[in-house]
Amino acid sequence: MNHKVLQLRELLNRKESEKKPHSAISSGCQPLDRLLPQRGFQQGSLVEWIAGGVGSGASLLALLAARSACYGGGALVLVDRGQSFYPPAANACQLDLQNTIVVHPANGRDECWAIEQALRCPDVAAVVAWPARLTSQAFRRLQLAAEHGSSLGLLIRSATARNESSWASVRMLVSPRSCPLECGDLSPLSISNSVATTKLLASPSQPTDKAMTSHRTPNRKGWRLGVELLRCGGLFGTKPIELEIDHQTGEVRDAYPLPLAAQLAGTAPDPRQATA
Amino acid sequence: MPLSEATALGNQYDGPPRPSNQHNDGLRGPSYKRTPLHIESHDPFEDHKALEEIAVWCHRFSPLVGLADEDPVETLLLDVTGIAPLFGGEQAMNQQIESAFLQQNLMVRIGLGDTVGAAWALAHYASATLRGRESFSAEVVTACGDVGPKKTPDPFAAEPRCAAQLLELPIEALRLPSAIVETLSRLGLQRVGDLMPLPRNELKARFGAILLQRLDQALGEQPEIIARTHSPTNFFVEWLFEHPVTQQSVIQQVIRQLIERLCFLLLKQDTGSLQLSYRLTCQDSKPVTFEVGCYRPSADASHLWKLTETQLERLMLRDPVTSISLCSIRHDRLSRRQKELFDDDHIRQDSSLVAALIDRMSSRLGRQAIVRCVLQSDAQPEKAYRYEPLVGGSVSRRKNNSHSPFSLLDRPLxxxxxxxxxxxxxxxxxxxxxxxxxxxxxxxxxxxxxxxxxxxxxxxxxxxxxxxxxxxxxxxxxxxxxxxxxxxxxxxxxxxx
Incomplete structure (x- = not known):
């Protein structure tokens, strides 16, 4: 294509992008969207998920956000230095593995480089990474790369990163909550109605493995995760919310949903503003 | 077969002892020694690459050699129309092909037919007496006669012969999907000949067009084309220095020129390189070689130079370089798309920018570091998935959209x-x-x-x-x-x- 045409296209694209602000990307769960001022994450920004500990569910929420970001098209890049990412679980999250690129960098330097390169690519919708250490300069580079490529960077950090400086536009602390005592059926001994299933996973021509599952019916309470918005733009330290992930459906909902009347009251326009 | 099973089988069965060349005194007979078991995990990409190399090597028997359209690919197709007299007849030709493969320690099955389909069927399912008109052993090669519909008789071609043999072969010999084969066998149709008396319209309505297509291709009623495997030596450029060179800048400049020359050759055939191989011959030490891979075929000199540059940065040259050669060892047709002034969002998936990103990351981090996930039906959690390199591993792009048997909280991330x-x-x-x-x-x-x-x-x-x-x-x-x-x-x- 003619060089002048390319220049024209770039110029027009720049002008257009100046006019329309970056649209918000849903976090993948409605209660979390309601917590965020823009009802989602800003395109071309970094989101930092601080995990409250091992097995806290921060990666799960980040992956749901990545899935949501990929709905509009674009690839998903997973930078997994520890090589511990488990694809069958991601498939259970309904993540499109065909559209997912997994990167296994050997060291921290390559990890930062890979995240930056992926964020800079305009056709990458989201980048998920678990960087152990990030210097302020490296963090800044990642932020600029995300802005340049309009990609969403989802960084899952350990609890020690909470006191470090951050260039992420949104910072969240994810820590699980213990199941409330009033559940009643928490004790494993009280679980009943055991169901046993057997499945064969190989074709007759191949050696077969068998997995016999003996599930006890879990209680109806899902996994509860507390999410605290540490920072979001100029917003600091909001009231934490509690999410509940349903065991059967995988639906993420508010653990303490407001009564219908209160919800309607919250969504209804303020009559004083209306009359003003 | 999983690696663990191969190891278990290998430990149970040591294999036949091999004669040792070192101790043969004539009296005690040859002494035998057991070779230690060597097991390597199966790499489909390397498998395909090796088969392509064999296909190129087969150009000594036929000017038109290709790979069969199957998954996994295990059949070579040779168009031997009118060639047999050059080898002294079909029997002699087949014997020469077989012995040449045996010299390479490769076991082959040769099927000689009037069509690609017939030759494939004979190679895979015919008994030794039916394969070709003569008996041949082995497994990989299919040599075929006329490719396409029957036309003017060839003075060198033999009389049509394989149709009768073909009708005696099992249904599987028609290269049909396993579901159709299963249905046909349930209906009592075991051999190809059982299909012939059945009405064609009903066969098409019941099993789709593929059944009649395969049958017609085997019988020569429909054409079938052999996709030619090109010789990689077609795309080779070299630079010989008058005096040995040590300056990095000079080497870089020469490599840039070589890439431009190679891209010119590639573009002339509307081809892009998937893998480049560099060889820097040094004055006093072994040649330095390295490879650069691409996610998509590319003949863009600046893109290939960028990928090469990252490799050159890490290259340590201790001796002066006397020559540099560049060869495209894997290449494919360039994919072209109509360019638009404003790209739509829906084109973002699998875009050229993502391809360039994959190439860049593979070049710096290595081919094995940029991968895609492939789920496997295995109960053991560690074996329920595997990774496939994106660069170079694009031979078999299987769909991986299987529905997960697990719910969100069944397995950890x-x-x-x-x-x-x-x-x-x-x-x-x-x-x-x-x-x-x-x-x-x-x-x-x-x-x-x-x-x-x-x-x-x-x-x-x-x-x-x-x-x-x-x-x-x-x-x-x-x-x-x-x-x-x-x-x-x-x-x-x-x-x-």
């Missing part, structure tokens, strides 16, 4: 590469863990789901017998652990991060 032994302090009466220690911290279990028994077959050397539990601690953290049924020890397999 992080799996430990090797299960970590756990110290269990307390076990409930039903065998579930109540208190355990991990990472120097004690956890009390408040809820659990399980046991989920996972055990692999006895034929696996390192099979597993485990009872898995998903546990939630009193603080709400979730882990995936198991008790080995062999020794009763507890291990942590993953965490619900």
């Amino acid at each position: 992080h799996l430990l590469a090797k299960p970590v032994a756990l110290e269990i302090y307390d076990v409930a009466a039903d065998g579930s863990p109540s208190r355990f220690q991990y990472g120097g911290k004690q956890y009390a279990v408040s809820r659990y789901w399980g046991p989920e028994r996972i055990e692999t077959g006895w034929w696996r050397q390192r099979g597993v017998q485990r009872d898995y539990y998903r546990v939630e601690t009193s603080e709400g953290f979730r882990f995936w652990m198991f008790r080995s049924l062999r020794d009763g020890c507890w291990f942590l397999q993953g965490a619900f991060e």
Whole structure:
């Protein structure tokens, strides 16, 4: 294509992008969207998920956000230095593995480089990474790369990163909550109605493995995760919310949903503003 | 076959002893020594690459050599129309092909037919007496006569012969999908000849167009084209220095020129390179070689130079360089798309920018570091998936959109590469863990789901017998652990991060 045409296209694209602000990307769960001022994450920004500990569910929420970001098209890049990412679980999250690129960098330097390169690519919708250490300069580079490529960077950090400086536009602390005592059926001994299933996973021509599952019916309470918005733009330290992930459906909902009347009251326009 | 099964089988069966060339005194006869078992995991990409190399080598028998359209590819197609007299007849030609393969330590089955379909069928399913008009052994090569519909008789071609043989072969010989073969066998149609009396319209309505297409292709009623495998030596450029060179800048400049020359050759044939091989011959030491791979075929000199530049940065040259050669060892047709002034959002997936990103990252981090996930039907969690390199591994792009049998919280997002032994302090009466220690911290279990028994077959050397539990601690953290049924020890397999 003619060089002048390319220049024209770039110029027009720049002008257009100046006019329309970056649209918000849903976090993948409605209660979390309601917590965020823009009802989602800003395109071309970094989101930092601080995990409250091992097995806290921060990666799960980040992956749901990545899935949501990929709905509009674009690839998903997973930078997994520890090589511990488990694809069958991601498939259970309904993540499109065909559209997912997994990167296994050997060291921290390559990890930062890979995240930056992926964020800079305009056709990458989201980048998920678990960087152990990030210097302020490296963090800044990642932020600029995300802005340049309009990609969403989802960084899952350990609890020690909470006191470090951050260039992420949104910072969240994810820590699980213990199941409330009033559940009643928490004790494993009280679980009943055991169901046993057997499945064969190989074709007759191949050696077969068998997995016999003996599930006890879990209680109806899902996994509860507390999410605290540490920072979001100029917003600091909001009231934490509690999410509940349903065991059967995988639906993420508010653990303490407001009564219908209160919800309607919250969504209804303020009559004083209306009359003003 | 999984690696563990191959190892188990290999340990059970050492294989026949091989004669040793070193000790043969004529009296005691040849002494034998057992070669140690060597097992390597199967790499489909390397397999395909090796077959392509063999296809190129087969150009000595035929000017038109290609690979069959099957998955996995295991058949070579040679168009030998009018060639047999050059070898002294068809029998002599087949014998020469067979002996040439045997010299390369390759076992082959040769089928000689009037069409690609017939030759494929004869090579795979005919008995030794039917294969070709003469008897031939082995497995990989299919040599065929006329390709396409029957036309003017060729003075060198033999009389039509394979149709009758073909009708006696099993239905599988028609290269049909397994579902159709299964249905046909349920209906009692076992051989190709059983299809002939049936009405064609009904066959098409019941089994789709593929059945008649394959049948017609085998019988020569429909044409079938052999996709030519090109010789990689077509795309080769070299620079010989008048005097040995040590300056990095000069070497870089020469390589840039070589890339431009190679791209010119590639573009002339509307081809892009998938893998480039560099060879820098040094004055006093061994040649330095390195390779550069691409996700998509590329003949863009600046893109190929960028990929090469990252490799050159890490290259250590100790001796002066006397010559530099550049060869495209894998290439394919360039994919072209109509350019638009404003690209739409829906084109973003699998875009050229993503391809360029993959190339850049592969060039710096290595081919094995940029991968795609492929799920596998295996109960053992560690073997339920595998990674395929994106660059170079694009031979078989299988769809991987299988529906997950698990729900969101059935499996953890992080799996430990090797299960970590756990110290269990307390076990409930039903065998579930109540208190355990991990990472120097004690956890009390408040809820659990399980046991989920996972055990692999006895034929696996390192099979597993485990009872898995998903546990939630009193603080709400979730882990995936198991008790080995062999020794009763507890291990942590993953965490619900």
